[in-house]
Amino acid sequence: MMWILISLAIWIAAIALNLFLVRQRAPGSAFLVPVIFGFTVLILWEGMVRGFNISPVLLPPPSSIGLALASETDILWQDLVQTFFKGALTGYVMGCGAAVLIAIAIDRSPFLQRGLLPVGNFIAALPIVGLAPIMVMWFGFDWHSKAAVVVAMVFFPMLVNTVQGLQATDHMQRDLMRTYAAGYAPTLLKLRLPAAMPFIFNGLKISTTLALIGAIVAEFFGSPIKGMGFRISTEVGRLSLDMVWAEITVAAILGSGFYGLVALMEKRMTFWHPSQRKSR
Amino acid sequence: MKSIFPILTVVAAIFALWYVFAVVLNAPWAYSKAERAEVELSFSEMVADTMAQEKPRLPAPHQVGAEIWKTTVEKKITSKRSLIYHGWITLQATALGFAFGIGLGILLAVSIVHFRVMDMSVMPWIIASQTVPILAIAPMIVVVLAALQVDDIVAKGVISMYLSFFPVVVGMVKGLRSPDTMLLDQMKTYSASSSQTFWKLRLPASAPYLFASLKVGAAASLIGAVVAELSLSQNGGLGARLLAGSYYGQTIQIWSALLAAATLAALMVFVLGAIEKVTLKRMGMAQ
Structure with a gap:
């Protein structure tokens, strides 16, 4: 459960950050925004796989893929x-x-x-x-x-x-x-x-x-x-x-x-x- | 219509080349057969033999034609040897995936045009997603989805969707953004809300772009379904015919499945083209 909540929290925070960056038209946001989005997808993936105990035979978490x-x-x-x-x-x-x-x-x-x-x-x-x-x-x-x-x-x-x-x-x-x-x-x-x-x-x-x-x-x-x-x-x-x-x-x-x-x-x-x- | 003659010439040239290659590629087998039977083979006999081998390296067009005739017209549609039966299975998966793809594509395009965050955060990944050779990993996705108790046709549809949503997104984003400042200003002077601008200006303006990308997407989703069937072959489909043909060296069967897939693609593009013509005409956009 913790995994799901944490990853969801990070996800919402990242969306807020992205919204902020886009609204501010901060320098470098054209690069930062998609990168942040990509990372959140990875974190959400990791959190969901661990939180719901999805078998690694079906969908391995990104961390074990990184290990491989x-x-x-x-x-x-x-x-x-x-x-x-x-x-x-x-x-x-x-x-x-x-x-x-x-x-x-x-x-x-x-x-x-x-x-x-x-x-x-x-x-x-x-x-x-x-x-x-x-x-x-x-x-x-x-x-x-x-x-x-x-x-x-x-x-x-x-x-x-x-x-x-x-x-x-x-x-x-x-x-x-x-x-x-x-x-x-x-x-x-x-x-x-x-x-x-x-x-x-x-x-x-x-x-x-x-x-x-x-x-x-x-x-x-x-x-x-x-x-x-x-x-x-x-x-x-x-x-x-x-x-x-x-x-x-x-x-x-x-x-x-x-x-x-x-x-x-x-x-x-x-x-x-x-x-x-x-x-x- | 003045290009019909050149097109026919090119098609005829392709067939002629096909025959030449059939002779060249099948000749070694013809000669080795003759050597074992200890007969001398004249050139014309050799050519005749290359046209009528059972498992040629490259079947001649008329052999493929005969096979297609045999497996479409002379077989019952419900027979497992009928190409129409397999083509229908593939077409169902393609249509499902294509429908998903259109839906997802339009949804993404609308949100990309309306929200800057979506544009900036998702658009680069959509483009990157297409440099991933998804077709190559389709078998794995199919296996995983099958393990999740998803229906086979849905599993195939997912692959088709992945391949077909991209042209739709790109085309729709371009189309929804195609009204120029003048037109948008006009909507503003009417004090139109942004949803009114969307329904009355942006959406109609995107129709030609949508149709152009639908044609690309249809072909792509067919390819996706065929490749997905390579790993979900137990239920048939043109991909399954390809695979079975390659296992048993039935080259004629491979080529006839390939031609059937080609016909299917051509048919879908043709139907879409007809719908496009009628729709654009009624919308007053036909050139």
Whole structure:
């Protein structure tokens, strides 16, 4: 009972604090408010799990997840390398690279563009994760099949975005390039690719999560004895949920970090775009 | 409508590529069969064989088509081998999760637009929540929910909800904020209360945004339901068909389940598009 009351009290206090911070428009509140909110969720979770005596098989408290995170770093790191660096990242680079190159190739033919955009949009909405068992059958259990799933997942969102981005220049700009007597290649490199960057980065950002999902889900269909998806499915079977949640935490941090990194690159490279300006 | 010809060309090209890959991928098995039977295989015989294997690495489109025809039209709907039966199970879970997702999404969006605290404290976490590969941990959530004696369909729905609420929140927040200062000032000159502003200005203005995000959300919730069925396969569903196919190497079955899921997604997006068209027209917002 104590646990419940204390966590509820902390929760209410934190809400009051957040309300106060927002009303005061205190400096740094844009960062502080969500962090406080996150901590209260954790405290409430811990309090409820302990207070209601929820079995750790169902929902472990955050403290034991933290313990698993701290004590099993070797396994977690090994899984991370297998799933992220070998599977997801390879597939991500290959898939996005291929999509951009093909988009540039398609771009020369308006006929193909008109046909491919709707089809690509359609395919991008399909459950491509379902290809995972087939890819595992084709490429074997190791990371190659995971990379293949990731390639299939990121390819179409990336293609559609890049094709759209390459159309983003207007007549005036293209005419200007022509008056400079710029050929196809200089126009592409100096005008159209830079103009397409916001779109390309949009695709890259969508693809970060897709890549991680693809790599982990593909491991459910067969994997060597390491990898995050493998660990999650086996530890669920062994009912050691704290390890599963630790793995999920790693995946969450990884996902957010990967996304953040791409977003940071976007900020650097498309600083000129209106959406990147500081709002006043 | 002038883009119909290019689209058809692209689709035809995809099918042609599919056939080529089917020949290339299935050729080794055709050759090794011929070697064991000690017959020499001509090129055309090899191609014919790759089109008609029982467990091909990549089934040819017409094989998948035949399988779909067999499992939809020729089977009774109640049969466990009927794709329509499994598709219906998946569609139920998807619809439930999608409905939850829309409800949660709209609720969150309204409170985010109305309360600055919600905007500042919850919005960053909503965005962060989508960088978590939830699909990857769906099996575990399903298992936990099943242990809590929750109905299977609800457990699947939860995954669908998690995937579909995000587009709705983002779209609705954008939509509810889309009326510009001029319109808001107009409401002020009418001395409209904030609830009147909400019902008469903000909510109608958000309709086009809502529909755009509903289409994204529908596809996402279908993906969620299919993946959830991978771990709740005892009750059937397209995900269960995928899993069974991958266990027994029934590639044709995998592909037909995949195509069925694709058709379902296309159907949902199409229906939503039709509703969108009618609604926006009656609201006087059709372009």
